[in-house]
Amino acid sequence: MLPAAVDVLVVGLGPGGASAARVCAEAGLSVLAVERNKAFGEPVQCAEFIPNPMGAYAQPDGVLLQRIDAMQSFLPSGAVEHSDFPGLMVDRGEFDRAIIRAAEANGAQLVTSTPLVAVDAERHTARVKHAGAEHEIGYRVLIAADGPHSPVAESLGLPALPTVQTRQYTVPLNKPYTATDVWLSDDYPGGYAWLFPKGQWANLGLGADKRIAGDLKAPLESLHAQLVDQGLLGEEIRYRTGGAIPVGGLRDSLIAGDVLFVGDAGGLTHPITGAGIAAAVVSGEAAGEAAIGHLEGDAEALADYDEDMRDQYGPALDRACERRAFLNEHWRTPRAQEDATQRRGWIAFSEYFNDGDRAA
Structure with a gap:
């Protein structure tokens, strides 16, 4: 049975959604997390690399x-x-499932095969399809961790991410x-x-x-x-x-009323490298903390989440978007096969970080 209402509804159970569900459940909030796929951690759609600081x-x-x-x-x-x-x-499926198990152990209710149908932000409700029937779930905060083609964003009328x-x-x-x-x-x-x-x-x-x-x-x-x-x-x-x-950088806002966007759904993936696991975990945990603060009466908690993510990721994502724009001017021209062009567009080279350097 799905609950009629929860403190926090999480849509999407990749590393971002699972991390948000874990943090909120640890704080004693009622949490329902819905995943449209049939199994947790599947299908795996990434190269499965994480940086050393994510070793824990x-x-x-x-x-x-x-x-x-x-x-x-x-x-x-x-x-x-x-x-x-x-x-x-890492084994990305096992990576995700380890966080999911921690969320479940702390009391979060997690369900698969449950796609989002629509969000009514004014009524603070979401409709999902589960076990062949539609269910309406009331929420106080919704955390959208539902990928680059976020159904939550679409339902709210927000622009699609490139x-x-x-x-x-x-x-x-x-x-x-x-x-x-x-x-x-x-x-x-x-x-x-x-x-x-x-x-x-x-x-x-x-x-x-x-x-x-x-x-x-x-x-x-x-x-x-x-x-x-x-x-x-x-x-x-x-x-x-x-x-x-997603390769367009951050959404114009990571919050829409009482909805927070994390990971790919928020445009936190690096537009050049495609790296996104670490940013998903960090933003999921931060969104969980913001939801806790908001529900405890902190009027600035959600706005602070947006500001903190922009401070942490914005400069690197903005640079990457600039480099993508540079490369997009040259694909399918002789310039694209010049080392100098590619060096300016890839993170392993000093030219990528040198704002004064222009490929001739």
């Missing part, structure tokens, strides 16, 4: 797969930049590997290709703006075949996945 979240059994120590950035000329890039490869598409294969890795590989090329306009090792397997994928690139399958299969020929990867494709990544 990799401690539960089954989460940590291997450590990463470097990044190799391949430029159009064939030049390779080697960078220190410490981090952890996105790029990704396609990824999980394939055999033929030798121990502790670096992430990144390919910067006009073959992947609006994005890049990647190899993220995870023990005996690796995530091989690419992101691109389909308005420019068209088909993502052909360039990914070409890269896979190239790495098979080099002996690094096996031919088997164990798992295929893909999805959208």
Whole structure:
């Protein structure tokens, strides 16, 4: 049975929504979290990398797969930049489920196969579909953690976030590997290709703006075949996945009345790298704390959440949006195959951070 009303309704149970549900439940609030997919932590739609400061979240059994120590950035000329890039490869499904279990242990009610139908912000109600029937749930705070195509945002009439598409294969890795590989090329306009090792397997994928690139399958299969020929990867494709990544930076506001947006739904994903797990957890926890403060009478708690996230993430996201705009001027032109252009658009290079530097 779904409750008729709760203190906090969380829509979406990725790392952001699960973190918000955990924080609110730990504080004793009544929490219902709804997930449209059939199983928690599935499908996995990311490269599964987290930075070292997120290591505490990799401690539960089954989460940590291997450590990463470097990044190799391949430029159009064939030049390779080697960078220190410490981090952890995780099983993203187990990562999410570990946070979900903590939320449930603290009293949150969590349900799958329950998509959002609509939100009525004036009445503080949401309609969801569960077990074949629609249910109306009253809420005091709603936390939207429902991805780049947020149904909550759509229901509230908020603008859609710009996105790029990704396609990824999980394939055999033929030798121990502790670096992430990144390919910067006009073959992947609006994005890049990647190899993220995870023990005996690796995530091989690419992101691109389909308005420019068209088909993502052909360039990914070409890269896979190239790495098979080099002996690094096996031919088997164990798992295929893909999805959208928001690339426009933060929403104009992360709050809409008593609704808070976290993670991808708030545009917190990095518009150049696509990294979003850490920002989802941090924003989910912060949104949970804001909901607690708001319900305890702090009139500024929700606005403070928006301000804090902008202070923490805004400068990096703004820079990334500027670099995307720069690259978008050059895709499918000879400039896109120049190393100087790609160096300005990728985080491993000093040119990315030099505002006075302009590619000639």
